[in-house]
Amino acid sequence: MTAIGGYVAPTASSDEFGIHSLDQFVLAVPDVNAADDFYTNFGLNMVRKGNTLQLKTFGHEHAWGSVIEGKAKALHHLSFGCYAEDIDRLKKRIEGQGIKLIDPPPGFESNGFWFRNHEGILMEVKVAPKVSPDQKAVSEWNTVGPGQAAATTRAASPAVRPRRLSHVLIFTADVLKSIEFYERTLGLRLSDRASDLVAFMHGIHGSDHHLLALVKSSAPGFHHCSWDVSSINDIGLGAMRMHDKGYQKGWGLGRHVLGSNYFHYVMDPWGSFAEYSCDIDYIPKDDRWPSADHKPEDSFYLWGPDVPREFTLNREAGEA
Missing domain, CATH: 3.10.180.10 (2,3-Dihydroxybiphenyl 1,2-Dioxygenase, domain 1)
Known part of the structure; x- marks a missing residue:
C-alpha cells in the first residue's frame, strides 16, 4: 500500500472525526469517447490523463470524477477526502469494524487507504483538500425592470457550466x-x-x-x-x-x-x-x-x- 507522506492538508475545527468530502467518483464504461461526448455537452471540462478521462468544472482544477474503460458500465469506486489528523483514526475505526484494507487498484495512486464496503463496492479514504462547500451555494434569481427584456435568444444563450x-x-x-x-x-x-x-x-x-x-x-x-x-x-x-x-x-x-x-x-x-x-x-x-x-x-x-x-x-x- 502506498505510504502517506509529503502532504499537508487543512486542519479540522471539530473534535469529531469523519470524512469531509466526496472527493470523486470513478466509473468504468465500455466507450470512453461516448463519455467524453456526453459530459462535454453537459458542460464539464473533460481532461484526458493517460487512460483516464477526468471530469472537471471550468475554472477549478479538482477532478470531481473520472471515467475509465471497462467491459460494461459499472461504479468502479468512490473516493472520500479527510483531514490529515483524521486519516489514522479513520483507518483504525474501519479496521476495528473487521474490514480488511486492500491495495489500490492498478493505475491509481493513493494518499490514503482502500477497502470494500459491505456490498463489495471499492472505496478509498485519503488526505485531501475539502471540496464540499463551507457555506450554502449562492443561487441567482435575476430579473429586470419594466421596459427591458430578461431573456436572450436561443442562439445567444450562454453555455451552462456546472460549478x-x-x-x-x-x-x-x-x-x-x-x-x-x-x-x-x-x-x-x-x-x-x-x-x-x-x-x-x-x-x-x-x-x-x-x-x-x-x-x-x-x-x-x-x-x-x-x-x-x-x-x-x-x-x-x-x-x-x-x-x-x-x-x-x-x-x-x-x-x-x-x-x-x-x-x-x-x-x-x-x-x-x-x-x-x-x-x-x-x-x-x-x-x-x-x-x-x-x-x-x-x-x-x-x-x-x-x-x-x-x-x-x-x-x-x-x-x-
Missing part, C-alpha cells in the same frame, strides 16, 4: 444497513430518509444536505451524479442543450422535497443519469439537522412531471 459536484446517488440492496455502515465507518450523518427506500447523508464538517444518497435496488450500482449550477435558468438551458445534442431521455424540471433542490436529470449512454441541481439545502458543521423518516409518496418531489420508468432501473443489475 462543482454536489453528490452521487448509488443503489444498495439494503438502505438501512448502508446508513449504519457509512455512519460507523466514514462518520457520515443521516439527513433524511423515506422508509427503507431512499436515504440522504451529509458530512460532519459542513456539506450540502447530502453528499451521498442511497436508493434501494436488487444490487449495488451507480444511479446519478449531481452537479451544482447557479440558477433554474441554467437547469433549463442545460436540459435544452442536451436534448438538442440527442440526449432526450431524463426527468425534470422539478423540485425535490428532501434537499429542496430544483433538478433536471439527463440519461447518459448507459442508463444512469447526470443531474443539473440548483439551490440545495446546506447543513453547517455546527448544526444538527433534524433527520426524519418521511412518507415516500409525500417526499420524493414537490412538483414536476411524472417519474419515467427508466429512472428507477439499475442497469448494472441487469434491470430493463
Whole structure:
C-alpha cells in the first residue's frame, strides 16, 4: 500500500472525526469517447490523463470524477477526502469494524487507504483538500425592470457550466444497513430518509444536505451524479442543450422535497443519469439537522412531471 507522506492538508475545527468530502467518483464504461461526448455537452471540462478521462468544472482544477474503460458500465469506486489528523483514526475505526484494507487498484495512486464496503463496492479514504462547500451555494434569481427584456435568444444563450459536484446517488440492496455502515465507518450523518427506500447523508464538517444518497435496488450500482449550477435558468438551458445534442431521455424540471433542490436529470449512454441541481439545502458543521423518516409518496418531489420508468432501473443489475 502506498505510504502517506509529503502532504499537508487543512486542519479540522471539530473534535469529531469523519470524512469531509466526496472527493470523486470513478466509473468504468465500455466507450470512453461516448463519455467524453456526453459530459462535454453537459458542460464539464473533460481532461484526458493517460487512460483516464477526468471530469472537471471550468475554472477549478479538482477532478470531481473520472471515467475509465471497462467491459460494461459499472461504479468502479468512490473516493472520500479527510483531514490529515483524521486519516489514522479513520483507518483504525474501519479496521476495528473487521474490514480488511486492500491495495489500490492498478493505475491509481493513493494518499490514503482502500477497502470494500459491505456490498463489495471499492472505496478509498485519503488526505485531501475539502471540496464540499463551507457555506450554502449562492443561487441567482435575476430579473429586470419594466421596459427591458430578461431573456436572450436561443442562439445567444450562454453555455451552462456546472460549478462543482454536489453528490452521487448509488443503489444498495439494503438502505438501512448502508446508513449504519457509512455512519460507523466514514462518520457520515443521516439527513433524511423515506422508509427503507431512499436515504440522504451529509458530512460532519459542513456539506450540502447530502453528499451521498442511497436508493434501494436488487444490487449495488451507480444511479446519478449531481452537479451544482447557479440558477433554474441554467437547469433549463442545460436540459435544452442536451436534448438538442440527442440526449432526450431524463426527468425534470422539478423540485425535490428532501434537499429542496430544483433538478433536471439527463440519461447518459448507459442508463444512469447526470443531474443539473440548483439551490440545495446546506447543513453547517455546527448544526444538527433534524433527520426524519418521511412518507415516500409525500417526499420524493414537490412538483414536476411524472417519474419515467427508466429512472428507477439499475442497469448494472441487469434491470430493463
